[in-house]
Amino acid sequence: MSDTVESVIVAIDGPSGTGKSSTSKAVAAKLGLSYLDTGAQYRAITWWMLSNGIDVDDAAAVADASGKPVILSGTDPSHPTITVDGVDASGPIRTQEVTSAVSAVSAVPEVRSRITELQRSIAASAPLGIVVEGRDIGTTVLPDADLKIFLTASAEARAARRAGELKGADVAATREALVRRDAADSSRKTSPLAKADDAVEVDTTDLTLQQVVECVVTLVDERRAGVQ
Ligand SMILES: Nc1ncnc2c1ncn2[C@@H]1O[C@H](COP(=O)(O)OP(=O)(O)OP(=O)(O)O)[C@@H](O)[C@H]1O
Numbered sequence: 001m002s003d004t005v006e007s008v009i010v011a012i013d014g015p016s017g018t019g020k021s022s023t024s025k026a027v028a029a030k031l032g033l034s035y036l037d038t039g040a041q042y043r044a045i046t047w048w049m050l051s052n053g054i055d056v057d058d059a060a061a062v063a064d065a066s067g068k069p070v071i072l073s074g075t076d077p078s079h080p081t082i083t084v085d086g087v088d089a090s091g092p093i094r095t096q097e098v099t100s101a102v103s104a105v106s107a108v109p110e111v112r113s114r115i116t117e118l119q120r121s122i123a124a125s126a127p128l129g130i131v132v133e134g135r136d137i138g139t140t141v142l143p144d145a146d147l148k149i150f151l152t153a154s155a156e157a158r159a160a161r162r163a164g165e166l167k168g169a170d171v172a173a174t175r176e177a178l179v180r181r182d183a184a185d186s187s188r189k190t191s192p193l194a195k196a197d198d199a200v201e202v203d204t205t206d207l208t209l210q211q212v213v214e215c216v217v218t219l220v221d222e223r224r225a226g227v228q
């Protein structure tokens with residue numbers, strides 16, 4: 001009998017503020033897996049477009065430029081990194097300007113095919129497996145993932161979490177912005193935000209982050225043990 005633990009691929013999708021990043025990082029750290037924040041990649045390409053004077057509402061211009069930036073993601077869950085053309089982009093990709101533009105850029109099919117290819121190659125080269133979080137991981141990027149999770153939470157809970165992060169932010173305005181971004185991400189033609197048919201849905205509204213992490217770790221353990 002071998003003590004070797006088989007590599008595992010976990011896809012975690014869901015709307016904004018449901019806890020995908022926090023959960024994915026903690027699960028990956030706990031299980032010794034790599035971690036990939038695919039939203040950060042879409043933010044990175046959006047930041048590059050804005051920095052290079054591309055009109056983000058001009059889909060043809062975005063498509064033409066989509067192959068130019070070199071985006072690199074570091075997959076250590078305790079220190080995830082993202083660079084664009086060799087420059088640390090972890091701060092700039094979190095600005096309001098990028099957040100407001102990212103849904104338009106990420107709806108462009110050429111952007112999606114380029115970033116999807118990047119994501120698949122990162123997942124394929126993770127030595128022990130990886131937790132990949134985003135919007136279309138279970139449906140499009142990694143349809144053969146060993147475990148697919150779809151996180152949800154009420155808009156109120158998500159807005160309160162985000163407003164708590166952005167000290168002093170107005171909860172109602174934060175809620176409105178979240179709902180608007182989810183609607184744009186869910187209604188685009190190419191690989192919209194959606195739950196895969198075989199994903200396990202976890203409503204995090206009344207769960208602590210620790211409870212969500214424990215739930216996902218248990219599901220990974222069950223999959224590894226062959227429990228459906
Ligand atoms: N179960 C939970 N209970 C309370 N707060 C939580 C929970 N999960 C995450 N949070 C907090 O909610 C905020 C949003 O979490 P996180 O960034 O992980 O969400 P996300 O789904 O990745 O969001 P986005 O898609 O916008 O990047 C963070 O401040 C995080 O600490």
Ligand SMILES: Nc1ccn([C@H]2C[C@H](O)[C@@H](COP(=O)(O)O)O2)c(=O)n1
Binds near residue numbers: 043102137
């Ligand atoms: N797999 C993904 C991940 C992200 N996006 C887009 C849509 C989001 O609004 C945006 C930013 O993601 P966040 O950092 O909030 O997780 O990126 C996507 O289309 N597909």
